[in-house]
Amino acid sequence: MRDDRAWSGFAEISFKGNRKAYFSYTSLNLRPGLDVIVEADQGKDLGKVTAVGVIAERKCSSSNGGCATPAPEQKVLRIAHSKDIGKSQALRKDEDRVRIEARKLVAKHQLNMKVTDAEWQFDRNRLILYFTAEKRVDFRQLVRDLASKFKARIQLKQIGVRDEAALLGGVGRCGRELCCSTWLPELKPISLQLAKSQGLSLNPSQISGCCGRLMCCLMYEHRTYVEARRRFPREGLKIRTGKGLERVITIDIWNDTVLLRDDEGTRRTLTLEQLEIEVAQ
Known part of the structure; x- marks a missing residue:
């Protein structure tokens, strides 16, 4: 693996809103937070350094559109002056x-x-x-x-409306600045299945963001829910327990419990550990 010096001529530059681009540079001591003048389409532009070296190269490679590494065509010309x-x-x-x-x-x-x-x-x-x-x-x-x-x-x-929210910024229902306008590197598709798998209300007003689309944060804990649910039997499945055939009604991954119902309609709640013992007998 190359060290940072091998990639010292590579920088990520951010501009207004969430627009970012990647540039090469030589003979400049760049660090995140510096304002710089860069080459632009038939001219010059001013942006802020957000990453340099290996970090910038990795962010560039993982971006949606990809980029020309390790030497982008456009260059950082100089560090910006106060008048700039x-x-x-x-x-x-x-x-x-x-x-x-x-x-x-x-x-x-x-x-x-x-x-x-x-x-x-x-x-x-x-x-x-x-x-x-x-x-x-x-x-x-x-x-x-x-x-x-x-x-x-x-x-x-x-x-799109999601890009508009990212560009303009705002405050989400959590009381914090919008993820898309502060730190979220890219906007990924969000489906209603994410809300269903987490047992959330499907009321659009409760799971939609400022843009009117499903909230990006629905995907943050999705993998945790999916992995947790793998330990439980599927809802609707009939399993044989110590009391005979019972149907799984609901599961609770937080309390580690399973709600069962037999053919007569009698319900009972077991912990996952208790259920595993009964099924194994």
């Missing part, structure tokens, strides 16, 4: 105005789309507008009007 950071902060403030103006143009063209956020590239050569839409939108004329108004190359990027 000041300029970036001014651009972040201006993005509120841009979003409002973009929404006015969308309304003017009567397009069925919602502009969620805006992001200036550091050199103002490019403007990214994030939007959500239920159907395909013909925004060719809108792009021309936006380019004319903001004097920059326009990139309209359609995102």
Whole structure:
């Protein structure tokens, strides 16, 4: 295995929202938390170092889209100066105005789309507008009007409602900041089966997040539930115990108990250990 020095020219850089990219660098002493100027599409951008060396390379390899390792094509140019950071902060403030103006143009063209956020590239050569839409939108004329108004190359990027929540952030029903906007590396599909396997209410209002989709945290303990349930008989299964044939009604993995019912409707609760002894006799 290579040591960190072998990968010292590899860095993960984060930008506004949850956008991240990977860059190579030379003759720079980078560490997480530093603001840097990087090469961008026909220009330059400012981002923050979130990982370097082997850690950055592993995160890159495990990302959805993969990446070119160990030497990405684009490079970190230099460490950002205080005036660069000041300029970036001014651009972040201006993005509120841009979003409002973009929404006015969308309304003017009567397009069925919602502009969620805006992001200036550091050199103002490019403007990214994030939007959500239920159907395909013909925004060719809108792009021309936006380019004319903001004097920059326009990139309209359609995102889903889960991506929108990750971009804007918020507070979940647990009282903490949304996982998708703080630390969750990627958004994986969440199915209703995850809630069923954990015995949770299937009421959408109780298992849905701010985005209106099933909460990402449903998958956090799913494996624990699956492994715990393997020790128990399947619900609905008929098994022969000391009292004859009985059907498994419910199981309780927390209290290690099983609820049984015989053909006459009589119910009783046994611990898993007691059940195993009766079945073995």
